[in-house]
Amino acid sequence: MINNFEVIIGIENHVELKTKTKMFSSAEVGFGAIPNTMTNEVDLGYPGAMPTVNKRGIELAILAVHALKMKLNPLLKFDRKNYFYPDLVKGFQITQQYDPIGTEGSLEIEVDGVKKNIEIERLHIEEDTAKQIHKDDLTFIDYNRSGIGLVEVVTKPVLRSADEAIAYVNNLREILLFLGVSDVKMNEGSLRCDVNISLRPYGAYAFSNKVEIKNLNSLANIKKAIEFEIERQQAILLKSETVVQETRRFDEASQQTVAMRSKVGAIDYKYFTEPNIAPIQLDQNWIDQIIANSPELPNVKRQRMVEQLGLDLHDVNIILSSLELTNFFEATLALTSDANKVIKFLIGDVFSELNKDNLTIDQIKLTPQNLADLVNHLNNGIISSKHVKTILPIIMNDDTKTVDQIIEENNLKLISDSVEIERLLKPLLESNQELLKQFDERPERVIKTIMGLLMKETQGNVNPDIANEILLKHLGN
Incomplete structure (x- = not known):
């Protein structure tokens, strides 16, 4: 519990761009491939290998800049960030230290009913490093990830709690997902989060030493890491000691942050202009066209x-928590007008079936056309909600049959012909004369009993609305 200090949090998100090839080379991008099979001479830093700029990567960066209400820099420049580390085979990273493509933006969050604008300092384009795999006392390097295009989104130190941090990362993730900028899968590393935390006495203006927690890979771990680090720093400050400025990681086993290395400053990287990529003036008409064709933002949706x-x-x-689910929902709405029934089916019956085998909507056979047909047939009195329970599991696992075929094969169509219902009701009314005499005193019981008998006789395959209407006419006479 923080009583004496104000929490200061800034967040850096590294987001893998959803491109087919890497940011500065023609090597393909893919997750889960055999290690070191998706690289080329540029990624591996061969002498004389020259970088090229991925046009699609720039388009995606522009979409993100616009969505985050940032100032767009139309003069594209790149710099080198120099350091030696096993995951950086070239000895430098191409980035945008001095001229980021986007500056001064904001993103609205809401925590406990209170809205707040989180100021974003910059968004810049860069390339990813290789992946390290630690096993026993060995470290293996997979250069497949090396050179994949990233945008790094950096907030100002304006967040004040773990809950605000979670809300910010979740909103950022949602925007980038729906724009198609990235698939933002934290478990696959396409959205990574570094959190900078410091504490200062309430009323103080100057910032204290900050601690950076690197590569947080889930919303749950972001929250746990921040809350642990706040408590750790407060305990140090209450003993009148100094918090060491350093980089730490979150250890899931101990649920604690663990020191990695001392925190370096920008001067240690010896930034200078990337000599192999000349400045590129982006055409304003091209920029305007990209923005005009931007997908609908999740908040607008x-x-x-x-x-x-x-x-x-x-x-x-719930629907917007998944891009695939949202696309499926909207595709279904193009085929039926009952949005409420569609969404209830998706988050109810369909979710229930998906959860049985831990599947997603794109891993099953259900199609928007079949779901729309199901809703339309239900609304038109062709089938009942009971029939839906039978039909839905079938169309979720078999896309070779239409809803109409399933209804026909399984004799699930409701009887809606009034003449046929009259014929079915007649013997039931004749054999329950004593019950019918109670109608004036107990109308609900009489109706419920006769309808129950009718449903039993037809195995539930009679239209209840039409049957109830006919029954009331008989009882009224």
Whole structure:
């Protein structure tokens, strides 16, 4: 519990760009490939190998800059960040230290009903390093990741709690996902988070020494790491000792932050202009076209679904938690007008089936057309909600049959013909004369009993609305 100090948090997010090839080479990008099979001479720093700039990577960076309300720098420049480390085979990283493509932006968050704008200092383009795999006392290097395009998004030190940090990272992740900038899978490393934390006495203006926690790979770990580090630093300060400025990591086994190395400053990297990439003036018409074709932002989508479609915000947030689920939902809505039934099916019956085998919507056979047909047939009285329970598991596992074929093969169609319902009701009414005499005193019991008998007789395959209407006419006479 923090009583004496104000928490100061800044966040740096490294986001892998969703490109087919790397940022400065033609090597392909892919997750999970055999180590060191997706590299070329540029990634491996061969003498004389020259970098080229990935046009698609620049487009994605522009989309992110615009969505985060940043000032776009149309003159593209790159710099070298020099340091020696096993995961950096060239001995330098191409980045944008002096002229980031985006500056001075903001992202709104909401925590406990309170909204707050988080100021973003910069967004710059750079290349990723290789991946280190530690096993026993050995370290293996996979250069497949080396050279993959990144944008690094850096906030100002304006966050004040772990909950604010979580809200910020989650909102940033959602925006970049829906824009197609990145698949932002923290478990695969395409969204990584570094958190800078310091504490200062309330009322103080100057910042204290900060600690950077590197490569946090889940929202849960971000929260745990921040909360542990706050308690650790407070304990040090309350003993009138100095917090060491250093880089730490979060150890999941002990649920604690652990020291890695002392924190270096920009001067240690000896930045200088990248000599092999000349400045590139971005065409304003090209920039405008990219922005004009930008996908709908999640907050705009959220507001539209609630206000125009009349959907519950909680339900919408569940749908928007997955890009695949959102795309499936919207594709289904193009085929049926009942948005409420579609969303209820997806977050209810469909989710229930998915959770049984830990699957996602794109891993099953269900199609938007089949789900739309199911909703439309239910609304048109062709099938009942009971029939849906039978049909849904089938169409989730078999896309070779239409809903109509399944209904026909399994005799699931509701009886809606009034003449046929009259014929079915007649013997039930004749054999329950004593019950019918109680209608004036106990109408609900009589109706419920006769309808129950009718459903039993037809195995639930009668349209309840039409049957109830016909029954009331008989009882009224």
